[in-house]
Structure formats: structure tokens, C-alpha cells
Amino acid sequence: MTTRFEIREFRPEDLDTVALINRACLPENYSPSFFLEHYYENPKIFLVAEAEGKVVGYNMCRIEFGVSNVRTAFAKKGHVISVAVMPEYRGLGIGKALMERGLAGVKEGGAAEIYLEVRVSNTIAVGLYKKLGFKINRVSDAYYRDGENAYVMVKDFSI
Numbered sequence: 001m002t003t004r005f006e007i008r009e010f011r012p013e014d015l016d017t018v019a020l021i022n023r024a025c026l027p028e029n030y031s032p033s034f035f036l037e038h039y040y041e042n043p044k045i046f047l048v049a050e051a052e053g054k055v056v057g058y059n060m061c062r063i064e065f066g067v068s069n070v071r072t073a074f075a076k077k078g079h080v081i082s083v084a085v086m087p088e089y090r091g092l093g094i095g096k097a098l099m100e101r102g103l104a105g106v107k108e109g110g111a112a113e114i115y116l117e118v119r120v121s122n123t124i125a126v127g128l129y130k131k132l133g134f135k136i137n138r139v140s141d142a143y144y145r146d147g148e149n150a151y152v153m154v155k156d157f158s159i
Helices: 012-025 032-041 094-108 123-131
Strands: 005-009 046-051 054-067 074-085 113-119 135-140 150-156
Touching: 005 094, 012 032, 012 046, 012 054, 012 074, 032 046, 032 054, 046 094, 054 094, 074 094, 094 113, 094 123, 113 123, 123 150
Parallel strands: 074 113
Antiparallel strands: 005 046, 046 054, 054 074, 113 150, 135 150
């Protein structure tokens, strides 16, 4: 399959489709208000992928202030909250493109670093994140509702 796709900013009319993708792809599901809250707070870094005239993936990021994951200080940092691509559209570079555009937006927003949590069993995602420059920072025990651990992975934009 050589489907062409486009990455663009989320729009409120995408909400139902994004929520459907979230439910179809991930065990961690969010309410419509959660998605809209992040859209209104960070509209430039809540992205969707469109292919064949429909939304087939998303990347929801935010910028926050807190203790740095890479230095001993407070930092302005990005957080990849949730990213998903419908199974039939995986392997086409959509997830990578969503992540690259999200990383660029977070960096443009002035963040010094970006982090995410990923299931330790999700080797495909961990591999992609490593290719994008993320490093495993630590393991968060029983992070997920089902008890699975998460890697906290971090990319330092100053490197």
C-alpha cells in the first residue's frame, strides 16, 4: 500500500474520529473533554494524519513546566500524551511523521526537552522513539492500569 497522507493540526470536528482511533488502538482511553482541553491549550501540537480523505492517526502533545528529566532544574518541556495510527495504516511512516511534526512544534514552543511514556512491551514504538533520538530515562513501575511498566523516554533538544 502506497497511501499518501498529510499531517495537519487537529480541528474540533476531528474529535469523534480521534476518540474512535484512541479506543481502537490503545487501552488507555480519554474523554472528549480531555482531547478538547489539550487542543485549546496546545492547538499547534495536537496533530492528525489524513489519508484517503479521512483521519487515520493523531499525536497529542502539550508543553508544561516541571522538574527536568535530563538536568537538575525546572524546565519547559514537551510531553507526548498520546499517539496512535489505525492498524491498517501502520508501516507507511505516518507515526514517524506525526512524531517528527510534534517534536518540531514542541521545540518551536520553547521546550528544552520532550518526554513520553511507552509500554515496555511495545518494542515497535520504542524502536521508533529511539530512531527519533529518545533515550530510556527510567522505568515507571505499574504505570498502566493493567499493571504493565512503562519506559519514560526523553529527548534533550540541547544535544
